[in-house]
Amino acid sequence: MSYHADVGHHNLTAAAVPRRVGDPPRPLLDPLSLRFVIWAQGAAGPALDVGCGDGIATRALLARGGHVVALDSDATALHRLVEQVPAEQCRRLKVRLGQLPDVDFKLANFAAIHAARVLHLLDPVSLEPSLRKFYRWLYPEGKLFVSVLTPGAVGHPLRPGACSQAHPLDEGALRRHVDAVGFVVEESMTYLPAWSDTEECCAVIARCEA
Numbered sequence: 001m002s003y004h005a006d007v008g009h010h011n012l013t014a015a016a017v018p019r020r021v022g023d024p025p026r027p028l029l030d031p032l033s034l035r036f037v038i039w040a041q042g043a044a045g046p047a048l049d050v051g052c053g054d055g056i057a058t059r060a061l062l063a064r065g066g067h068v069v070a071l072d073s074d075a076t077a078l079h080r081l082v083e084q085v086p087a088e089q090c091r092r093l094k095v096r097l098g099q100l101p102d103v104d105f106k107l108a109n110f111a112a113i114h115a116a117r118v119l120h121l122l123d124p125v126s127l128e129p130s131l132r133k134f135y136r137w138l139y140p141e142g143k144l145f146v147s148v149l150t151p152g153a154v155g156h157p158l159r160p161g162a163c164s165q166a167h168p169l170d171e172g173a174l175r176r177h178v179d180a181v182g183f184v185v186e187e188s189m190t191y192l193p194a195w196s197d198t199e200e201c202c203a204v205i206a207r208c209e210a
Helices: 005-011 031-040 056-063 075-084 087-092 124-138 171-180
Strands: 002-004 047-050 068-072 093-097 112-116 143-149 184-191 201-207
Touching: 031 056, 031 112, 031 143, 031 184, 031 201, 047 056, 056 068, 056 075, 056 087, 068 075, 075 093, 087 093, 112 124, 124 143, 124 171, 143 171, 171 184, 171 201
Parallel strands: 047 068, 047 112, 068 093, 112 143
Antiparallel strands: 002 093, 143 201, 184 201
8 A cells, every 4th residue: 555645644543552651752863864854855765764663763854854654564653743844844754564575666776775673573584575676676876774683682662564584683793684685785873872770782884876
C-alpha cells in the first residue's frame, strides 16, 4: 500500500499509542539520524526512511525542506505519522506499508536511505538481499545511513511481526556486509544513544559509486 500524505490526512485515522509509564524522554535524533537529516535536506532527490516507526527522522527532514518516503510494517505507526505532519509539509511526504526483505521499489532513485536499528531484526539470510536492494535503490550516487544494535546491547525491543530472535552485528561485521554488496564505506561508528546506556548501536555511512 502506498499513498500521498495529503490524501492520508483526509482518509486515515489512528488511535494514539501512549508512552509507557517510566519511559525516559528521548532526544529527537541519534548521531546517525542527525547525519542523515543534515545530508539529505540538501539532496536533489527524495530520501527513504526504512522502518520509520514514529517518524522522528522523517519529521525532522520534512521540517528542513526534504522529500521523504516513509516505510514501515506497522500501519498504525504510518497513520500516526501522517496525522502528525503539518499540512504544509504533506506534499513532500509519501508513506508505504511494507517490510524487508519483500518490499521493493522498481523505479527507485533515492538520494539517501536511512535504516536505523532495523536490520538486526531480519533473519540473517535476508540481510544481504536487503542491502543489495538498498544499493539498487540508491544507484548511481545515493548515500546509505544504516545502524544496528550490537552484541553489547541489552534488553533490545523487538518490533511487532519481527522474528523472535534479534541478530546484532558489531561495527566490523556491519562494514563488511555493506562493503560486500558494492557500497563504498565512508565512515563507521559505535555509540550509545543519549536516552539509553544499554542499547549500544553501530552505524555505517556509505555511498554508491557508478
